[in-house]
Amino acid sequence: MKYQSQSVARLYFTGALTLFAAQIIFGLLGAFLYVVPTGLPDFMPFSVMRMIHTNALIVWLLMGFMGCTYFLLPEECETELHSVGLAKLQFWVFYAAALITVVGYLFGNYDGRSYLEQPIYIKVGIVLVALMFLYNCSLTLLKGRKTVISNILILGLWGVAVFFLFAFYNPANVILDKMFWWWVVHLWVEGVWELVMASILAFLMIKLTGVDREVVEKWLYVIIGLALFTGILGTGHHYYWIGTPGYWQWIGSIFSAFEILPFFAMVIFAFTMTYKRGRNHPNGAALLWSLGCAVISFFGAGVWGFLHTLAPINYYSHGTQITAAHGHLAFYGAYAMINLAMIVYAMPQLLGRKPYNQTLNMWSFWIITSGVTFMTFTLTFAGIVQTHLQRVMGMTYMDVQDQIGLFYIMRLGAGVVTAIGVILYIVSVLLPGREEEAAAVNVITD
């Protein structure tokens, strides 16, 4: 750690990991209800389990992005953060809002639309947190060195805040409601979040491989260019069947078919940089997560997205478990893994330890990745059977569910495996390794 103010990232990473754990717990409960629908008390219906599962996911990813930014920005800008106090205050406001929201959900205090169930005062709170964050980061950027990585990262984060404002627009016309709901959801995860992800990945590649910054930054522009050229009009793949004009079937199909390209470019980028590396960084686990992030996001977001993005296919598969399969692998690969990579890279420095518990951490990588991948396979098969029975044969929803119960049991099993991996990850990151319990060690600064 080169700058004192980077240490604020520790709060964010620790907070993010607790919400990650909450996401997994409520995901397991939701998966359990698919297998034993009468198995939980009345105040824990599927809707609330899903709400907490998805909201905890989004919040821990955002909290992680903020931690990544606070860690990365001083090194890129070669200056301390504008205000550490503000960053700490911002964390506690954000974390308290997250806890109030989750507990409130259990008591029926929600209102809104999917992923945006937060009561209005929480949404306003999120905007305030975003403003505190962007103010702090933008001033840091302005006073320091401006690199491509820091510029793109801050551009992406401003985009996150700007598009969130569409959460406040909820017209009675259900078509307009849905159209602009996607301005938050799609333009986040298939737009500006990719800027955030790619710049964090680029930062990690420079640190872990020692490859020349000029090369990495050129790659970064190519990757995010591909992401936005395909992703913006790729929004069309959500405008097929919600009451919008038919031409979106052409625009959405053509552009979103190419949304695989930025992820393919990230795989080539990550492996080329690793191949060219001038040094073996001691933090092998961080490199494993970085490469894994590129590969799994290529499959989850790229391949699984392409699988059902063409309008003639989506006509049958839309709103089945195929969507769920894609959602799980894409979020894990692209956004969970980039955060987990950065946390593994940064935490030893933040805690003043050597890269530690590497073997345990790598085990957690393989266990979580296997769990989520198997979960994706089971949901994909469930979705294919569901698509055929319901959309081709015309069977009713519940009759179809009875036919695909086996896949839900296997999905629950995959979820348990994932949860075990997550526990190992948290232990490996937060607790010191055996050889280091006796004495504190020199900090690895780079």
Place this chain on the structure above:
Amino acid sequence: MAERLTKAAARNIFFGGSIFFFVIFVALVAQSVNFASQNGGNISATATSGKRIWERHACFDCHTLFGEGARFAPELGNVWLRYGGDKDPASARDALIAWIKNQPTRVEGRHQMPHFDLSDQDLNDLVDFFQYTSTINTQNWPPKISG
């Protein structure tokens, strides 16, 4: 990466291209807003209130509407037609309201819907909302009435 592509060129392509595609996107969305105002603009006051009930109780966290939402429960964009509302509106209305009132069934192995304390007015508004969604042209989606 080809040596021909300089960093400055890559930057210019990124910003120029992104702005270009975003402008096209905004133009198409503007046209679609116009289209949608016709297609989905005829929402009554009671259906609007029904939509608020749909949101207040997070129905989308189990059901889908035009395929969007969770997949724990059936599609409801066309539920009005599935209950024969286009042929016999009174019976469809009664059947839908009775269904909602009778939840949860507590039948083992069947997905459970919570019990919602809704007034008769709320229930009728909700049905009005489903009646409204069934009138929207969704390019013939879903392929089967089963949703």
